[in-house]
Amino acid sequence: MRRILFFNDSLSMGGTEILLVDLLNHLATKECEVSLLLPEPSDNDVLLEKVSPAVSVKYIYTDRGSHLSRKIGQNIMIFFPRFFARQKGIDESDYDMIVCFKETFFARLFSWMQLPKILWVHNIVYRRKYEINSFRDKLSVWLNKKQLKVTQRSYDRFDKVICVSDAAKNAYIGVLHDGHAPDQDIQVLYNAIDLSKVVELSKEQIIDLPQDKTTFVLITRDSPEKRTDRLISAIIRLKEEKYDFGVYILGDGMDSPAMKRELLEKNLVDVITLKGRVDNPFPYVLQSKWALCVSERESFSLALLEAMALKTPVITTDCGGPRDIVDGGKYGLLVENSSEGVYQGMKTVLDNPSLSVEYSCHLDEAVARFNYQGWLKSVYKLLSIS
Numbered sequence: 001m002r003r004i005l006f007f008n009d010s011l012s013m014g015g016t017e018i019l020l021v022d023l024l025n026h027l028a029t030k031e032c033e034v035s036l037l038l039p040e041p042s043d044n045d046v047l048l049e050k051v052s053p054a055v056s057v058k059y060i061y062t063d064r065g066s067h068l069s070r071k072i073g074q075n076i077m078i079f080f081p082r083f084f085a086r087q088k089g090i091d092e093s094d095y096d097m098i099v100c101f102k103e104t105f106f107a108r109l110f111s112w113m114q115l116p117k118i119l120w121v122h123n124i125v126y127r128r129k130y131e132i133n134s135f136r137d138k139l140s141v142w143l144n145k146k147q148l149k150v151t152q153r154s155y156d157r158f159d160k161v162i163c164v165s166d167a168a169k170n171a172y173i174g175v176l177h178d179g180h181a182p183d184q185d186i187q188v189l190y191n192a193i194d195l196s197k198v199v200e201l202s203k204e205q206i207i208d209l210p211q212d213k214t215t216f217v218l219i220t221r222d223s224p225e226k227r228t229d230r231l232i233s234a235i236i237r238l239k240e241e242k243y244d245f246g247v248y249i250l251g252d253g254m255d256s257p258a259m260k261r262e263l264l265e266k267n268l269v270d271v272i273t274l275k276g277r278v279d280n281p282f283p284y285v286l287q288s289k290w291a292l293c294v295s296e297r298e299s300f301s302l303a304l305l306e307a308m309a310l311k312t313p314v315i316t317t318d319c320g321g322p323r324d325i326v327d328g329g330k331y332g333l334l335v336e337n338s339s340e341g342v343y344q345g346m347k348t349v350l351d352n353p354s355l356s357v358e359y360s361c362h363l364d365e366a367v368a369r370f371n372y373q374g375w376l377k378s379v380y381k382l383l384s385i386s
Helices: 015-027 046-050 067-079 081-087 107-111 135-157 166-176 195-201 228-240 257-265 282-287 302-309 321-325 339-351 354-360 363-370 372-382
Strands: 002-007 032-038 056-059 097-100 117-121 160-163 185-188 214-219 245-250 272-276 290-293 314-317 333-335
Touching: 002 015, 015 032, 015 046, 015 302, 015 372, 067 081, 067 107, 067 135, 081 107, 097 107, 107 117, 107 135, 117 166, 160 166, 166 185, 166 321, 195 282, 195 302, 214 282, 214 339, 228 245, 228 339, 257 272, 282 302, 290 302, 290 339, 302 314, 302 321, 302 363, 314 321, 314 339, 333 339, 339 354
Parallel strands: 002 032, 002 097, 032 056, 097 117, 117 160, 160 185, 214 245, 214 290, 245 272, 290 314, 314 333
Antiparallel strands: none
């Protein structure tokens, strides 16, 4: 029986994590022994309850520990991975294959192991920019650069690198290898969704969204690259221009006190509805006229694909993977990767209500390119599972 260890840095609510849980549950029905390794137990791992009992869940750290002890542990892992693995009881002889399902510092932990290894790249790799205001900052930046260099070089030791979009692959090669493809099997495998599951979940009853005006929905999380500030800026301008519309923002951290305070200060509570984390966002997506992606960087965006599966047309910034999803603008409104782009995109569809029908007509064709069964078949082949 094939023994496969998957690692991911969390099981919080996110596109990568949902995809992983579905994959683990499918693998649990196959002739293989599947284990999931997470950094530590966390209340944020809300998807853990959806993982099949047949999947063995393990942790690197059994308790959180102090901030200092975690920092020391991280550096030991990065610079002395063999020693760290032994200390944590992670033995390569227990497995036949390792899948690091996200490119993180933790990839270093597995890079030295002499067994088949797959690294999934779910993000747009980019060069960090640092602000240095003190000697302490300078020391911290020096250490962080060393950590990144060692970790990113360890990616080269994986047998296969699976990028979720052409943009993710181009960034991986461009940033980490100065545009020169390494001697490594680097493939593009678009993410996919179980269409039937999304459609079924969208039938859940919620309080109906207003149908007498255009409604937009954004599914996101509190992370700098998601750039919800762009959406806020666009909404302020559109409200000043007397457009009548509504925006629903769903996701972790999206109903924080700071967000609520910002809406009050900017007089936007009559336009924006904050929902925070919602276990089932699909009824909101189904009832909205448009789904949004306003990010600065996205390697893929399952949220866009899910919206399209529900025949809700999309507006997205040209921020990486979403360009592939909408096929350069054929299947959705592709706008400049900026606050101005978000504003112009929303203004365009508010001025032209018929655009929602026009884009909706081709969404079945768009989604068919990301067939879930086809994706599973490709993954099984990567894992050598029949």
